[in-house]
Amino acid sequence: MQQDAAKTGKGERTKARIVDAALVLFREHGYDATTMRMVAERAGVSLGNAYYYFKSKEVLLQAFYKEMHDAHVAASQEVLSSSNKLHDRLLGVLQARIDVTEPYRRFAALLFRQAADPDSPLNPFHEASRATREEAIQLFEVVIEGANVKVPKDLAKELPELLWTYSMGIVLFWIHDRSEDSARTRKLAAHTSDIVVKLIRLASNPLLRPLRKRVLELLRDFRVTG
Amino acid sequence: MQQDAAKTGKGERTKARIVDAALVLFREHGYDATTMRMVAERAGVSLGNAYYYFKSKEVLLQAFYKEMHDAHVAASQEVLSSSNKLHDRLLGVLQARIDVTEPYRRFAALLFRQAADPDSPLNPFHEASRATREEAIQLFEVVIEGANVKVPKDLAKELPELLWTYSMGIVLFWIHDRSEDSARTRKLAAHTSDIVVKLIRLASNPLLRPLRKRVLELLRDFRVTG
DNA sequence: GTCTATAACCGGATAGAC
DNA sequence: GTCTATCCGGTTATAGAC
Incomplete structure (x- = not known):
């Protein structure tokens, strides 16, 4: 938490070495085949020491998740700065994620599995991962802000x-997608993003205001996240 | 696979003993705290023997899942035979599940976590669990068949x-629900089931036929299940 | 070929000394 | 903060009984 920018403490460096070792090994052998003993050895620390910094093997995955997210944001910049069409922007961000995470599909499955566990720190609804989640949602704020669409204020909020949740659905599909180069997921994203944009327009229709109000109220009331 | 109805083979009985032991222990101590050695001892078999019948601790959970499903179907019968209103029937089935599974919320989380793994036999999209999934979907067929609603054929199919998927969403919420007697989930089910019924009516509107067609086509094309 | 038992392995996790 | 030694439990190898 607190940390001198000038001299990075010894602990910090050790910690970083362990993360680096884990990332390399995870990439090379996969999560299951990578043992904590291997991680410790590569990092040049003892097994017990690795556990001093990381309570479990599982939490090491968080580092991986963070890395992927950063790469995703970077890869999204191109569309986001070149088009103001909602559909292009939305689809572009989805495609960017596939591009970036494609090599790590098996990993993503692990992250997803853990995320499904209410008690896991990786759970996107969990307090511990609030920051990560909000960062991910922010990306979709940018998607909307830069688009030339008018949506009612209540919905805009x-x-x-909602789009983040939708994108999580795409990820869920992708995890099960065995097609070459994730072609099926790409197709799905293309088709559904178009429909999503249409649904947003539909939901913005004044005639549907009562239903929309109700659905939105529900969302607020039952948001799992505090 | 093949099995005499007359004399249940010795193996069958041993297998049943192991499942029974597991279910009791899971209920009593939870999944993690229950060791395979405990299960074996309680079943009166050796550890190796338990593994002869069950490839892993995880597959023992399937027995638990099956038991819950059967109980859910049974508990659903009351509403299904007493009302022909779609909303009542749908909500009734959702409530029945909460009633039945309430004591096992922590378990359900485990099942869900495993189901999220593409390679797990518990994965609802996986070939191995096709029968279980279809059985679950059948329940919603009954929900619709006995209801006095008219929906376009394409949607009806x-x-x-779709309702099963919706119900899975409710389950996901429930897993994270820490409220007394799952009160929040019950409320959520009540509110959303009402909205779902309204959405079905909306989607049945002839004006929305083109959009509906498109969404349905998408569903067919991208069904994860073969 | 169907079933059962014993012993060992392996890796995640922890205790406690320095 | 770091290490060594150890535990613990899922899983497997293997040998043999029915």
Whole structure:
């Protein structure tokens, strides 16, 4: 938490060495085949020492997740700065994620599995991962802000989180997608993003205001996240 | 696979003893705290023997899942035979599940976590669990069949699976729900089931036929299940 | 070929000395 | 903060009984 920018403490460096070792080994052998003993050895520390810094093997995955997220944001910049069409922007961000995470599909499955566990720190609804989640949602705020669409204020407020949820659905599909170069997921993203944009327009229709109000209220009331 | 109805083979009985032991211990101590050695001892078999019948600790959970499903179907019968209103029937089935599974919320989380793994036999999209999944979807077929609603044929065909998916969403919420007696989930089910019924009516509107067609086509094309 | 038992392995996790 | 030694439990190898 607190940390001198000038001299990075010894602990910090050791910790970084362990993370680096884990990332390399995870990439090379996969999560299951990578043992904590291997991680410790590569990092040049003892097994017990590795556990001093990381309570479990599982939490080492978080580092991996963070890395992927950063790469995703970077890869999204191109579309986001070149088009103001909602559909292009949304689809572009989805495609960027596939591009970036494609080599790590098996990993993503692990992350997803853990995320499904209510008690896991990786759980996206969990307090511990609030920051990560909010960062991910922010990306969709940018998607909307830069698009030339008019949506009712009430909907606009919830839209980023809704789109994030939608994108999580795409990820879920992708995890099960065995097609070459994730072609099926790419197709799915292309088709559904178009529909999502249409649904946003539909939901913005004044005639549907009562239903929309109700759904949005529900979302607020039952948001799992505090 | 093949098995005489008359004399249950010795193996069958041993297998049953192991499942029974596991279910009791899981209920009593939870999944993690229950060791395979405990299960074996309680079943009166050796550890190796338990593994002869069950390839892993994980597959023992399937027995638990099956038991819950059967109980859910049974508990659903009351509403299904007493009302022909779609909303009542749908909500009734959702409530029945909460009633039945309430004591096992922590378990359900484990099942869910495993189900999220593409390679797990518990994965609802996995070939191995096709039968279980179809059985679950069938329940929603009954929900619709006995209801006095008119929906376009194309939608009717997909509706059971759609409702099943919706119900899985409720389960996901429930897993994270820490409220007394799952009160929040019950409220969520009540509110959303009402909205779902309204959405079905909306989607049945002739004006929305083109969009509906498109969404349904998408569902068919991208069904994860073969 | 169907079933059962014993012993060992392996790796995640912890205790406690320095 | 770091190490060594150890535990613990899922899983496997293997040998033999029915």
